[in-house]
Amino acid sequence: MSSSPTDEAKFLDWFKEKGGAVHPAVAFKQFEGMGRGCVALEDIEPDTLLFSIPRSVLLTTSTSALPSLLPAEEFASLSGWTPLILSMIYEYLRTSSWTPYFSLLPTQFDSLMFWSPEEFAELEGSTVLNKVGRDEADEEFEQTVKPFVAKHANVFGNPDDYTAELFHRMGSLVLSRSFHVDAKEPEEEEEYSDEEEEEEREDVGDVAMVPFADILNAKSGCDNARLFFEMNTLDMMSTARIPAGSQIFNTYADPPNSDLLRRYGHVDEVNEADLVEVGLETVVDLVGQAQGLGEEGREARAEWLLEMGIDDTFSIERNYKVPEEMVSAIKAFLLTPEEYAKAQKKESPPKPKLDAPSADWARKILDKRLSEYKTSIEEDESLLKESTLPQRKRMAVIVRLGEKRILRSARAKLDEEWPAGGNASATQKDKRRSRDGGKGEAGGKKQKKAKQ
Numbered sequence: 538m539s540s541s542p543t544d545e546a547k548f549l550d551w552f553k554e555k556g557g558a559v560h561p562a563v564a565f566k567q568f569e570g571m572g573r574g575c576v577a578l579e580d581i582e583p584d585t586l587l588f589s590i591p592r593s594v595l596l597t598t599s600t601s602a603l604p605s606l607l608p609a610e611e612f613a614s615l616s617g618w619t620p621l622i623l624s625m626i627y628e629y630l631r632t633s634s635w636t637p638y639f640s641l642l643p644t645q646f647d648s649l650m651f652w653s654p655e656e657f658a659e660l661e662g663s664t665v666l667n668k669v670g671r672d673e674a675d676e677e678f679e680q681t682v683k684p685f686v687a688k689h690a691n692v693f694g695n696p697d698d699y700t701a702e703l704f705h706r707m708g709s710l711v712l713s714r715s716f717h718v719d720a721k722e723p724e725e726e727e728e729y730s731d732e733e734e735e736e737e738r739e740d741v742g743d744v745a746m747v748p749f750a751d752i753l754n755a756k757s758g759c760d761n762a763r764l765f766f767e768m769n770t771l772d773m774m775s776t777a778r779i780p781a782g783s784q785i786f787n788t789y790a791d792p793p794n795s796d797l798l799r800r801y802g803h804v805d806e807v808n809e810a811d812l813v814e815v816g817l818e819t820v821v822d823l824v825g826q827a828q829g830l831g832e833e834g835r836e837a838r839a840e841w842l843l844e845m846g847i848d849d850t851f852s853i854e855r856n857y858k859v860p861e862e863m864v865s866a867i868k869a870f871l872l873t874p875e876e877y878a879k880a881q882k883k884e885s886p887p888k889p890k891l892d893a894p895s896a897d898w899a900r901k902i903l904d905k906r907l908s909e910y911k912t913s914i915e916e917d918e919s920l921l922k923e924s925t926l927p928q929r930k931r932m933a934v935i936v937r938l939g940e941k942r943i944l945r946s947a948r949a950k951l952d953e954e955w956p957a958g959g960n961a962s963a964t965q966k967d968k969r970r971s972r973d974g975g976k977g978e979a980g981g982k983k984q985k986k987a988k989q
């Protein structure tokens with residue numbers, strides 16, 4: 538990265554001139570493999586104000602000068618993050634308002650937007666490959682940004698300075714560093730929320746680049762600081778005791794490794810929030826076809842499930858349970874035409890309760906998902922032992938290995954609770970018995986009576 542200690546000093550001067558305040562025990566530091574972060578120089582107690590950011594230094598579509606220089610309806614016609622990205626490029630190229638901030642920001646990224654096809658191939662099997670959005674971003678640049686900048690060259694200056702590279706760079710900064718800050722009046726003690734998966738639905742006016750807050754790194758299970766929104770400031774507070782010499786960590790809202798890699802360009806070797814996704818289409822193809830449903834019939838059932846609020850993607854987390862919506866979807870494809878008609882009439886998808894047939898199908902679905910990765914768990918485990926593995930490949934292996942391990946554990950859990958081709962296991966029966974009262978006839982009856 539190109540920024541230096543002088544840039545840090547200039548940034549701090551600028552930050553303080555604008556009214557920012559920093560606790561004397563908080564300092565910048567380079568951390569191996571993480572870039573710049575913040576360190577505690579002395580022990581810091583919980584609930585300590587680490588730094589306070591005046592709202593005026595936030596870079597948003599409200600604080601940038603750009604919107605006021607353009608016809609309002611034309612600026613409003615821009616969609617997604619484009620208004621913010623354009624405002625950032627404009628401020629970066631044409632003004633000095635945020636120069637000390639920009640000089641601390643990275644210009645190169647390991648997030649998926651910047652991976653080559655060969656590097657992407659290492660992620661084969663992971664659904665993250667469908668979420669990168671490089672083509673959409675290129676199209677947005679070519680079809681919207683370029684003509685817009687050329688049309689308003691009186692404001693933007695030389696259109697050639699507005700390159701696709703700069704557009705992707707600013708977009709990646711928004712993806713990895715922005716915060717959701719309601720543009721409306723802040724609620725009392727409103728808590729920060731990092732920008733979430735809902736980025737497309739979010740109002741761009743609420744997305745903010747927050748100098749200083751975005752210098753904190755994050756690590757699964759290690760967060761010890763959090764941003765709180767006050768009327769005139771955004772305050773970073775410690776949420777735990779931070780011993781002298783320790784890194785100050787924010788939270789990025791605990792994404793799985795696939796999303797960490799996509800948005801931030803890093804992974805957590807140990808990530809409690811890791812998960813693997815199974816698409817509804819796997820259920821549709823596998824169960825629907827085996828049930829003899831034609832393409833139209835399969836599509837109709839899938840559409841109906843979506844209308845009933847079932848998601849098109851199921852996430853298996855580290856509790857290794859088959860997601861309820863996936864069970865419901867499997868069972869919907871196992872319904873006879875008469876049962877399906879009835880369910881449609883009642884507008885009610887099947888209850889998400891596993892039974893022997895749905896458990897067998899869940900097993901097949903997990904196997905199908907596992908077969909979509911081109912390497913085995915064992916191969917990945919030995920790859921990770923190689924000290925010469927290139928960094929991006931290493932991260933891809935960690936993502937795909939994490940996903941495969943979850944699939945394997947979910948399958949083992951199914952095998953234990955629903956042995957293949959059979960009935961419920963002893964554990965399942967025990968669970969059922971204890972739900973029924975577990976005392977045979979008399980116990981069961983009593984419980985029923987009490988319920989009436």
Ligand SMILES: C[S@@+](CC[C@H](N)C(=O)[O-])C[C@H]1O[C@@H](n2cnc3c(N)ncnc32)[C@H](O)[C@@H]1O
Pocket residue numbers: 570571572573574641642643713714751752753754755756800801802803804
């Ligand atoms: C909000 S910024 C934090 C400041 C950043 N380290 C810098 O040098 O400007 C987020 C970026 O920091 C890096 N980062 C944060 N946490 C990390 C971690 N646990 N491991 C590796 N890199 C991390 C990633 O490059 C990520 O995109």
